Amino acid sequence: MQRRHFLLAGAALAAAGAHAQSYPEQPIRWIVPYPAGGGTDVLARTVAEAMRPALGQQILVDNRPGASTNIGGELVARAKPDGYTVMSADNAILAYNEHLFGKLPFNPEKDFSYIGAMARFPLALVVNPNFPVKTLKEFIAYAKANPGKLNYASPGNGSPHHLAMELFKNRTGTYITHIPYRGAAPAVQDVMGGQVPCMFLDLAGGLAVMQAGKVRVLAIGSARRAPSLPNVPTLAEAGVSNAEVYAFQGLLGPAALPEAIVARLNSELNKALLSAPVQKRAADYGMELLPGTPAQFKAMARAEAMRWGPIIKAAGVKLD
Known part of the structure; x- marks a missing residue:
């Protein structure tokens, strides 16, 4: 029985590995939890287009706004972990909402696969x-x-x-x-x-x-002036200290994504962030691109959650 268990487990791992090697075999759905036209949408479409040629499949941006990004987050958390549903995630879903809502339809630390950070602006x-x-x-x-x-x-x-x-x-x-x-x-x-x-x-x-x-x-609200707005002072320069504020963006999938698929998506994401079209868009819009590992992305997101918890509590903001 034990030998049969090991054989079945090995067969399952081999099948998962074969699936990951052939990935992707169909279009990828990219959830954006905001309406079209905002910064999250602009970045998602720019990066998705840069990733598309290497992946060899269409990446279809699907705007699903509402409930402070929880609608999009729940869709991804409940999606099949096959690499065909991913999501642009920002401060709201990864750092704020656990402090704003008494109950969430997902756990931001446990119910997602962290693929990689994209940018902050x-x-x-x-x-x-x-x-x-x-x-x-x-x-x-x-x-x-x-x-x-x-x-x-x-x-x-x-x-x-x-x-x-x-x-x-x-x-x-x-x-x-x-x-x-x-x-x-x-x-x-x-x-x-x-x-x-x-x-x-x-x-x-x-x-x-x-x-x-x-x-x-x-x-x-950045630590330094934006090259695209060189005459605009930072909040600190203008007299308001300890008030650095920015939106960060990263790519998530549902929990339990195969490691090989996470690695493939992370690799293509990092290449896209270094591509000329994305670099130009970043320069045009004052973005700081953040290529890196899934672990670095998750660590950054959890650090932001810790930073904003006391601020949200002091402000008395609740969304339920």
Whole structure:
């Protein structure tokens, strides 16, 4: 019986290895848990297109927004672990939601296979061009003089943009009311139109409107100034310390993906990140590309979860 058990186990491993060697044999579905047009969507489509030739299959981007990325996360967590369903994952699903929700339909540490990090891009505080401030100092003074009367937009509850402003409020002692939207595009439209005066906006999805002057950029949440916005100070330079804010992106699959498939996807992802089209997009949008191993990606995500837990608790943000 023991010998038969070993033979069956060996046969199963051999079959899994053969499957991984022939992978992929059909199109890959890439879940993006946000609407089309935002920074997550832009990066996913750029990287997927760069990976496609080497994989020899179409990569079909499927936008599944809602529930602060939990809809997309649950789809992937419950998907068959065969390498044909992957997902763009950001701060929300990997670092925030375990602190925002009393109960999640998945465990971010255990229910996914971490394939690799892709990039991170800073968030910038922007205002409508007609809003009566021109510097971060003036913005803080205006907010303090008008407590509760100032609103800010975000792509949704629990998004990096939402929590970036909550951290900013904590560091500056200001009271600004959150107006959540269903995605970055409608939020930006309303800031440009003056319906909402301000928001934190990621460079990947918002650099074009920043450079066109459709919003005024007051400060950027990175450790260093962005090459694409050299005249914009960092939050620290403008007087707000310990407030570095950025969105990070990585690639996930369901738990129990065969190691050979994870290795193949990680290898092709890292090659794509070093390709000319992705490098150009990164330069254009102020992204910091993050090629590396699955273990490095998971370690970064768990470190961010530890960092944001106390911040979310202090802000009193709950989504259920």
